[in-house]
Amino acid sequence: MNPNNPVRIDRRVAIKWMLAVSAGAMLARGRALGGAAAGADAPVEAGYGTDPNLLKPYKAGDYWALTFNQAQRRQAAVLADIILPAEGASPSASSIGVVDFLDEWVSAPYPDNVRDRKIILDGLSWVDDESVRRFGKPYTSASDSEKISLCEEMSRSTQGQPDPGSAHAFFRLLRDLVASGYYTTPVGMRDIGYVGNMPLAKFEGPPAELIQKLGLADEVKW
Amino acid sequence: MALIDPGSVSQTYDVIVVGSGAAGGQTAYTLTMDGARVLMLEAGRNYDPRTESPMFQTPDAAPLRAQGTPEKPFGFFDATIDGGWAVPGEPYTNASRESGRDFKWWRARMLGGRTNHWGRISLRNGPYDFKPHSRDGLGFDWPISYEDVAPYYDKVEMLIGVYGTNEGLENTPNSPEGVLLPPPKARIGELLARQRGRGLGIPVIPAHRAVLSRPLDYQALPAKLHPGNAKAQRILAEDMANRVACFWATPCGRGCAIRANYQSTTVHIPPAMATGNLDILPRAMAREVTVDPAGKATGVTYIDKATGREHHVSGRVVVLAAGACETARILLNSKSSLFPGGLGNSSGLVGKYVMDTVGASWGGQIPLLESLPPHSEDGAGGDHVYTPWWLYKEQLAGKLGFARGYHVEFTTGRQMPEGFIEFGDGPRGGTSYGANLREEARRFYGSFVTFTGRGEMIPNADSYCELDPKVVDKWGIPVLRFNWKWSEHEIRQVAHMQRTFSDWITAMGCTSMDRPDPDARKAIQPGGSIIHEVGGAIMGSKPSASVTNAWSQTWDVRNVFVADGGVFASNADKNPTLTIMALAWRTADRILDELRKGNL
Numbered sequence: 001m002n003p004n005n006p007v008r009i010d011r012r013v014a015i016k017w018m019l020a021v022s023a024g025a026m027l028a029r030g031r032a033l034g035g036a037a038a039g040a041d042a043p044v045e046a047g048y049g050t051d052p053n054l055l056k057p058y059k060a061g062d063y064w065a066l067t068f069n070q071a072q073r074r075q076a077a078v079l080a081d082i083i084l085p086a087e088g089a090s091p092s093a094s095s096i097g098v099v100d101f102l103d104e105w106v107s108a109p110y111p112d113n114v115r116d117r118k119i120i121l122d123g124l125s126w127v128d129d130e131s132v133r134r135f136g137k138p139y140t141s142a143s144d145s146e147k148i149s150l151c152e153e154m155s156r157s158t159q160g161q162p163d164p165g166s167a168h169a170f171f172r173l174l175r176d177l178v179a180s181g182y183y184t185t186p187v188g189m190r191d192i193g194y195v196g197n198m199p200l201a202k203f204e205g206p207p208a209e210l211i212q213k214l215g216l217a218d219e220v221k222w
Numbered sequence: 223m224a225l226i227d228p229g230s231v232s233q234t235y236d237v238i239v240v241g242s243g244a245a246g247g248q249t250a251y252t253l254t255m256d257g258a259r260v261l262m263l264e265a266g267r268n269y270d271p272r273t274e275s276p277m278f279q280t281p282d283a284a285p286l287r288a289q290g291t292p293e294k295p296f297g298f299f300d301a302t303i304d305g306g307w308a309v310p311g312e313p314y315t316n317a318s319r320e321s322g323r324d325f326k327w328w329r330a331r332m333l334g335g336r337t338n339h340w341g342r343i344s345l346r347n348g349p350y351d352f353k354p355h356s357r358d359g360l361g362f363d364w365p366i367s368y369e370d371v372a373p374y375y376d377k378v379e380m381l382i383g384v385y386g387t388n389e390g391l392e393n394t395p396n397s398p399e400g401v402l403l404p405p406p407k408a409r410i411g412e413l414l415a416r417q418r419g420r421g422l423g424i425p426v427i428p429a430h431r432a433v434l435s436r437p438l439d440y441q442a443l444p445a446k447l448h449p450g451n452a453k454a455q456r457i458l459a460e461d462m463a464n465r466v467a468c469f470w471a472t473p474c475g476r477g478c479a480i481r482a483n484y485q486s487t488t489v490h491i492p493p494a495m496a497t498g499n500l501d502i503l504p505r506a507m508a509r510e511v512t513v514d515p516a517g518k519a520t521g522v523t524y525i526d527k528a529t530g531r532e533h534h535v536s537g538r539v540v541v542l543a544a545g546a547c548e549t550a551r552i553l554l555n556s557k558s559s560l561f562p563g564g565l566g567n568s569s570g571l572v573g574k575y576v577m578d579t580v581g582a583s584w585g586g587q588i589p590l591l592e593s594l595p596p597h598s599e600d601g602a603g604g605d606h607v608y609t610p611w612w613l614y615k616e617q618l619a620g621k622l623g624f625a626r627g628y629h630v631e632f633t634t635g636r637q638m639p640e641g642f643i644e645f646g647d648g649p650r651g652g653t654s655y656g657a658n659l660r661e662e663a664r665r666f667y668g669s670f671v672t673f674t675g676r677g678e679m680i681p682n683a684d685s686y687c688e689l690d691p692k693v694v695d696k697w698g699i700p701v702l703r704f705n706w707k708w709s710e711h712e713i714r715q716v717a718h719m720q721r722t723f724s725d726w727i728t729a730m731g732c733t734s735m736d737r738p739d740p741d742a743r744k745a746i747q748p749g750g751s752i753i754h755e756v757g758g759a760i761m762g763s764k765p766s767a768s769v770t771n772a773w774s775q776t777w778d779v780r781n782v783f784v785a786d787g788g789v790f791a792s793n794a795d796k797n798p799t800l801t802i803m804a805l806a807w808r809t810a811d812r813i814l815d816e817l818r819k820g821n822l
Binding site: 055057177179184203206 | 278279289299306410414595641656657660663
């Protein structure tokens with residue numbers, strides 16, 4: 001299990017959708033959890049430096065060499081599209097660059113990324129090995145139902161069981177990364193209903209009907 | 223006068239200002255508007271928010287979806303460059319490796335310093351905050367009172383532009399009529415927090431933030447700020463007219479190209495430059511203040527980072543505005559036969575009583591806020607409301623078990639997703655994916671609230687910085703070694719935050735929250751995390767018990783002043799920036815006066 005994953009399930013479920021909404025939450029995960037991720041404050045070699053151009057658009061591989069080979073890319077794409085398949089007007093994860101993001105993430109030199117790299121690369125190997133053991137073929141050659149059955153199993157919280165525990169940790173991290181890569185794009189933002197990043201002449205506050213519906217009409221007066 | 227390099231430094235200046243953030247910016251502004259010739263030394267590079275702010279960039283255009291890294295701790299798009307808790311080549315050390323004893327030192331090596339990325343929260347200290355020892359017997363009283371600083375709070379608020387309201391709450395001062403700008407409307411989660419807080423006796427009022435909710439009155443304000451100074455009025459009017467009101471999009475932390483919020487680089491430095499009285503020397507790492515045999519400061523020795531060479535600049539007055547700990551470092555490194563323990567240090571108190579803000583936060587998911595109709599909650603790019611400390615009476619009566627209070631900041635709503643998002647396990651148990659994930663992402667997005675406590679730390683003898691006897695930075699300058707210790711007051715304050723936030727989140731209808739760790743020692747964020755470090759050159763009324771007098775003038779050398787948070791004798795829960803600027807303005811006025819009288 002990822003030792004820095006804060007999810008502690010004890011019959012109750014803590015729902016998260018932890019956006020990097022405040023400065024504090026933007027911190028590297030090791031720090032945000034109040035722990036001292038080893039080396040989190042040490043200068044990093046081979047990163048983007050402390051004064052990168054903030055205006056220029058970047059693509060995966062601009063700053064550090066990528067990791068995935070062809071087989072890993074294919075496998076990551078299959079898993080990403082099981083996690084977020086196309087639906088209606090919303091495209092699949094792999095079609096909007098999420099695999100590039102995964103590759104960029106596991107290839108970065110920062111402490112969080114170095115830790116995640118091992119979990120993701122080990123997990124991809126485990127999935128392939130398990131697929132060969134169960135279905136007699138590598139994961140990308142398995143049938144759709146075989147592919148999904150393995151994901152379904154990995155998705156379950158399996159506390160107390162030895163081996164699948166790490167598969168669950170892998171799947172949860174992969175899911176978080178795929179979803180992060182997806183919902184931080186304009187397409188993903190539209191999907192969840194983020195509206196903004198456009199200059200407005202006036203800030204209107206919440207819609208009047210919403211204020212009524214939640215019984216908050218008295219709260220708008222100061 | 224302009225942006226210069228070491229070759230074009232003029233012979234001598236009226237004032238050398240070390241640092242360009244809230245303190246250095248305000249000092250240089252006030253001095254140059256009144257005709258003083260100023261050289262500003264900045265350890266970082268020149269930086270222009272008008273051309274460098276990544277305002278509308280989306281995370282998919284950044285490495286790692288803009289996730290924070292040790293090189294860009296607050297995310298790729300954060301305005302800070304060459305800054306963070308680790309600056310390459312410029313280390314610091316900690317005396318203890320024990321948990322809870324370490325201090326993390328944030329620096330921003332860039333023109334404008336940390337004002338480029340700060341939260342813009344602009345709260346006045348109240349009357350109690352200047353006399354805490356008189357109130358509860360702990361810490362130190364300042365040698366000045368709220369009444370001494372109030373006129374400068376007024377001026378700073380008029381100059382930079384602060385939105386908020388006057389609520390007349392205890393120790394939460396009102397501003398004079400017409401000074402504050404109207405606050406933006408509250409977001410839906412903020413309204414819900416206000417309603418549910420009432421049942422717990424917790425007030426929620428509009429935040430005070432340095433963001434222009436409407437354009438500044440450039441016709442009336444300059445005459446109020448610079449009476450009898452036609453040139454200053456003309457320059458300021460022109461500059462204010464060029465600042466645009468907020469367009470209700472993009473986070474302030476990225477910097478503001480339209481100059482709708484306060485950064486030293488958009489508000490203080492442009493008019494100061496327009497006076498023709500300011501030279502700015504970037505990449506100049508101040509090493510020490512030099513003194514003559516009579517014990518008067520002659521100028522500053524610095525390293526030109528471009529060449530690594532040492533240079534000296536002369537001035538009649540030296541103002542240290544490098545940030546509390548960097549200022550302490552310069553003073554301690556300014557050793558001479560007259561001052562073997564460092565300049566201003568005859569009390570032995572330089573570097574002592576460093577304080578940060580006490581920080582902890584807790585959040586939860588609010589079913590009432592699920593699946594809301596899409597609407598923009600970008601707003602003013604930060605908090606619209608906050609909770610000032612509300613239990614002064616209970617605290618004074620000894621009912622709380624800790625002596626000083628905290629205010630509460632809010633994060634709610636539908637911000638632009640950025641960086642690594644942790645979804646946790648969904649309501650179905652296990653890791654959701656596929657159609658379930660899509661459904662949950664739409665349903666839960668924007669339904670979270672996080673309360674952040676920002677509390678007062680009482681100065682203590684175990685929290686200080688000193689020169690490390692062995693380690694030097696890449697310029698050969700001895701570095702700081704930090705010592706840190708929280709007292710029970712801070713730990714109990716955090717326990718109170720955790721209980722309050724958890725009750726409040728429950729009152730908002732949350733049913734799925736991780737319970738806070740009952741051990742507040744684990745919840746308190748390490749010293750330096752909140753980046754509100756002050757002290758280290760505290761002001762007082764006696765040379766034996768303080769580093770500066772009530773004018774932020776060092777007792778030992780009368781032409782050396784400390785304009786930054788170093789002089790704070792206490793660190794109220796109120797974020798320090800507004801007070802730093804008010805004190806810097808007051809100090810600059812004093813310097814101008816003393817220069818005119820020939821006293822410096």
